[in-house]
Amino acid sequence: MPPKIILLVEDNPDDEALTLRALKKNNILNEVVVARDGVEALDFLFATGTYTGRDISIMPQVILLDLKLPKVDGLEVLRRLRADARTKLLPVVILTSSSEEADIVNSYQLGANSYVRKPVDFAQFMEAVRQLGLYWLLLNESPPVM
Template sequence: MKKKAMILLVEDERMDIELTLDAFRETRLDNEVHVVQTGEEALDYLFGRGRFQDRVYAPLPDFILLDIKLPGISGLDVLQTIKQTPKLKRIPVIILTSSKEQQDRITSYDNGVNSYLVKPITFSGFLEVVESLCEYWLTLNINAPNDD
């Protein structure tokens, strides 16, 4: 049986976290969402540093939902680091942001983002996004082979 899908949500806004998690819950998909609230924490998680040393407790995600506007290290910096790190670069990174700025879009794609989504304003919008994401990245899309 396929193991539970693991999603890393990098998001500082508490209410957005709640909405996203609620949407995941509502879709009743069999997955686990791990939430970190800063860029630094996201990198700690991915690199297995500090409290994320235990890979059982903090396994590498099947995809990453990454906000751009984060306190401290920004989402774009996190993206760059991921895509420059060999053992992380094949993990699909989906930017989920409220920014439609051209510059953000360009930087994201230049740094190898796998998808760029704008946060919906309504809850039903969130539902649609989460459903599509899971369907696409967890079902349709065939991930790159894992190094491990």
């Protein structure tokens, strides 16, 4: 059974550290791969660029995707994911600061599975991460690897 990894796409090092801390504090000990922009995220998923040669049969159990990213933004990453047979069924949770209606609508239109706004209050943030981990890593059945 392949390891259940999490792909965290996040450019803000503070948010990255806080998310990792929240996962750890909630005893979610799965491997977390961090991509700091859209290109890196796509490289990892399709085993290109710095991730050339990666075992592509290992896909993340869930992708935590920020929308505002350098180079290729979150919505574009989502679009390319959904356009490729290998990744089109992967669970994608949008985890962002934005609560703009347009972002929410666009995310769902492009096939996001969930949309969560990052709370400023760290206690609430912890709770959000806990519930995400519980749901996507334990409760939810992942699609079979293509």
